Amino acid sequence: MDREGRLGPLRGHRVVSAAPPRVLTVAGSDSGGGAGIQADLKTMLALGVHGMSVLTAVTAQNSLGVQGVWDLPAEAVRAQYRSVVDDIGVQAVKTGMLSSPELVETVAALIADTDAPAVVDPVGVSKHGDALLHADAVTAVRGRLLPVATVATPNLDEVAQLTGVRVTCEDGLREAAEAVLALGPAWVLVKGGHLPGDAVDLLTDGTEEHWLRAPRHDNRHTHGTGCTLASAIASRLALGDSVPEAVRAAKEYVTGAIAAGFALGGGIGPVDHGWRLRGPRTAG
Template sequence: MSSTMQSVAGGTPRALTIAGSDSGGGAGIQADLKTFAALGVYGTSAITAVTAQNTRAVLSAFELPLEMIAAQIDAVMDDIGALAAKTGMLASPEIIQLVAERVRHWNLRLVVDPVMVAKGGERLLQERAIETLKSTLLPLAEVVTPNLPEAEVLVGHSVRGTVEMREAARAIHALGPRYVVVKGGHSADAPVDILFDGQEFQELRAERVQTANTHGTGCTFSAAITAFIARGWDADEAVVRAKRYVTGAIQHADALHIGHGHGPVDHFWLLDRGLERPVTVDDEKDDTV
């Protein structure tokens, strides 16, 4: 694994999130932009859907017209630009196809968070869009980050322990992404994420945090990967650093006291510790990020 930072042309690192808006601020576009900011990246956005939600539930959702989604992506890329982008809520086959076309056009390094179901159980991906996601978007992804339920949908069978997670990672990798991270947070065992690059597996471990405040963890993790790629890290090292970041965000979540359901993680926990620009520190002994 290389941890040598690549040079990033154009000054301030920039990243683009293409996802749904969470009015509660814990997930979606809002979580992505908070994560980008916390990790020293200038974040831009293309909103695919507007949701009315809070820490308890998604109450309503409205998909934006395709031409508006395309216009947002093109407006950002034509002027501001971005090295890396991530996707979140892409509800329909038509939106997925559009985003895939614009990603190809702008030659973006892509992180795909295959958002399917909200924390409260509400479906955010149409059933008919699953095959489009697999055939159209995953082949463009540098990294894809399914949790266990999402991995099960992608591979068509149950995924539980680490053996099945490795099998699922291999099957998803065959769909075209360069790296696959199967996240083990839904497992009853100690949470282990499996990172697969097509040849080797790596287990990313963390102690389980006893908290109900995990809203937006998937968005935050994939956004952190995107941010580290935008800062110039190789994708595998970006995943490792993102895992450390999101673990800390979960560990500090209870201090926020937001809402009465599944509260958000603490995106700015590093800043609370006085580390103003944590990822500019290149000390290999630094365990934080």
């Protein structure tokens, strides 16, 4: 309304925007907000897609570690998934914490019936070393979940858990990738972030290789990096990128988020999912 009391040109008119691409995360909740569903949805918002969620577990979690985990029943997970996919639809799916065999098998069956790329982050332990995958669920991840993955994104601890291959240097990334590919995903991104030196990852489908290298930032506040990277890949796939394009864009995004990570609580703080949305952070 202007100073003379006239209504603006849009007054009384309904403006409807086109919906952005839709991405569904199937993962656990992090009450501290740095990882899990919370990190996924922040990443999706930052990258311009509409994030939706299927909650698989509730955790009591903060910067110091995981104090408790409560899985949701498989029927609750299935109902959430069907509710979203059958009405709203999805352009990509991302999975995170699926701690029990029943949850793994339920989600694998749902993904197999969904016509959208799936990014599988085979979460085994938290950043603090807390187990998030029951020992009896590892077989289900190998046999049911990885075969329906468009891209699997294991770190080196998860590679060892799934395949027995232990990587101690960059030269071992190729062997690790071959071992994971043998379990069925179309592509694997082996994350070498636990190795010394630059942060080096290997993306391959068994035919072509893409080595992704980024400088290692002197920042211990890296909670949520795995969730963030997988969600960024899913977001870029939903936006129409090829797998190599999506992974490169996601690597760039998460590298910036790590550089901007901040202290929170008394332990390991989170990466900054909104680093592109604000200027440089200043102390004080």
